[in-house]
Amino acid sequence: MADILRFADNLGPAKIIQVYEPTINLKAVLVIDNIAMGPAIGGIRMAPDVSIEECIRLARTMTLKNAAAGLSHGGGKTVVYADAKMPKPEKERLIRALACALRNFPEYIMGPDMGTDEESMAWIKDEINNRNVTGLPAEAGGIPLDQIGATAWGIRHAIEVALPYCHFPAGFTLAKARVAIQGFGAVGKNAAHFLAEVKAVLVGAADSQGSVYDPDGLDVNKLIRLKEAGKSVVDYTGGEKFDRDAIVNFDCDIWIPAARPDVVNVDNMHLLKAKLVVEGANIPLTEGAEQYLHEKGVLCIPDFIANSGGVICAGMEYRGKIESEALEVIEKLVRNNTRLVLEESRSKKILPREAAMHLAVTRVERAMSFKRWSIY
Ligand code: NAD
Numbered sequence: 001m002a003d004i005l006r007f008a009d010n011l012g013p014a015k016i017i018q019v020y021e022p023t024i025n026l027k028a029v030l031v032i033d034n035i036a037m038g039p040a041i042g043g044i045r046m047a048p049d050v051s052i053e054e055c056i057r058l059a060r061t062m063t064l065k066n067a068a069a070g071l072s073h074g075g076g077k078t079v080v081y082a083d084a085k086m087p088k089p090e091k092e093r094l095i096r097a098l099a100c101a102l103r104n105f106p107e108y109i110m111g112p113d114m115g116t117d118e119e120s121m122a123w124i125k126d127e128i129n130n131r132n133v134t135g136l137p138a139e140a141g142g143i144p145l146d147q148i149g150a151t152a153w154g155i156r157h158a159i160e161v162a163l164p165y166c167h168f169p170a171g172f173t174l175a176k177a178r179v180a181i182q183g184f185g186a187v188g189k190n191a192a193h194f195l196a197e198v199k200a201v202l203v204g205a206a207d208s209q210g211s212v213y214d215p216d217g218l219d220v221n222k223l224i225r226l227k228e229a230g231k232s233v234v235d236y237t238g239g240e241k242f243d244r245d246a247i248v249n250f251d252c253d254i255w256i257p258a259a260r261p262d263v264v265n266v267d268n269m270h271l272l273k274a275k276l277v278v279e280g281a282n283i284p285l286t287e288g289a290e291q292y293l294h295e296k297g298v299l300c301i302p303d304f305i306a307n308s309g310g311v312i313c314a315g316m317e318y319r320g321k322i323e324s325e326a327l328e329v330i331e332k333l334v335r336n337n338t339r340l341v342l343e344e345s346r347s348k349k350i351l352p353r354e355a356a357m358h359l360a361v362t363r364v365e366r367a368m369s370f371k372r373w374s375i376y
Helices: 053-068 090-100 118-128 149-166 186-197 219-227 244-249 287-295 309-318 323-348 352-369
Strands: 015-021 026-034 040-045 074-080 110-113 178-182 201-207 210-213 238-240 253-257 276-278 300-301
Touching: 015 090, 015 149, 015 238, 015 253, 026 053, 026 090, 026 118, 026 178, 040 219, 040 309, 040 323, 053 074, 053 300, 053 309, 053 352, 074 110, 090 110, 110 118, 110 309, 149 186, 149 276, 149 300, 149 352, 178 186, 178 244, 186 201, 186 244, 201 244, 210 244, 244 287, 287 300, 287 352, 300 323, 309 323, 323 352
Parallel strands: 040 074, 040 110, 178 201, 178 253, 253 276, 276 300
Antiparallel strands: 015 026, 026 074, 201 210, 210 238
16 A cells, blocks of 8 residues: 555656456556546556556646646556457457546546557447447547547647757758657557658658668658558568667657657667657656757757647547547647747756746646645
């Protein structure tokens, strides 16, 4: 018990719920971090190797992300301890069982995350038949946030706003900017697509199998087709192939982590060559790595500002909005918040993350001040 409580601070987590069903080997944890601003929205991650600490940190990121985006939602996260690549009937059984276990937690709204998708959300809706799930397929009344690239759409706009704040040569624009993307799933491949639309050049991409680099540019559509056919970026014909972690070292202007937490850390932070890091993944850089890169003049746009497009989309879906309205709101909110945070960081000479924390935590604490109990 004391072991779990060691992660608690003045913002949360409010509740940590273990879900266990031995007959089908369902093992999961739900962390509801802070619901002072409203019911928590947070994705369901299916992965075999996520620690409780990581789940707690991811739930906190959602609290901050919702608050920074000005949504009346708190933060939560679920981890299902399983390999997402298991046969579909087995996966469906686990997700449906999880939905039943969590049906009586109205303060938590489920959504997709790594290892789950729109179809998983549709199974949940079918089980619990209420609005406590977002990221649904269009045919089930949702805005399919991964399919439309809601998060990536925000990332593309965060990058555009951030460029003038970076140490790029005069006249540098997104057209011809060299981009490397770690993780080529819902976030990574859609970011590549939106950036290609504005003529940025994708020079590197990585997935769990390895990485590929071509200084002359990779064919984004070809890579997306490969991934959609269930293959890896290393099956791409052309470019040079490396192991998956080599992407940290690729020569590029903009680096987008869109995979796992803590991928840039004390062991590899000195290898990064980009001048701009836009955090598509949640907590992809350790605190120490962000501090180090800041001192070296590398601008890092924090996760809960840069990748808030997905949760903004979920919030819009929850309110019955349609896709075009959601995309418009994502663009506006992410652009405004990126600018706000970078201005504050520049004028106060603090890290963008510190400026973003100030923005989000002030809102959460104000919401907490109205409550009988503080965080729930
Ligand atoms: P996804 O499962 O669709 O894709 C993940 C990709 O990362 C896959 O290509 C996988 O092969 C690759 N990958 C896994 N481990 C890797 C590693 N060690 N090195 C390189 N690549 C690796 O997941 P997603 O929805 O794209 O989410 C990616 C990240 O973005 C996660 O951290 C998630 O929390 C975060 N995020 C997602 C959304 C969203 O809308 N989907 C929103 C905000 C944040």
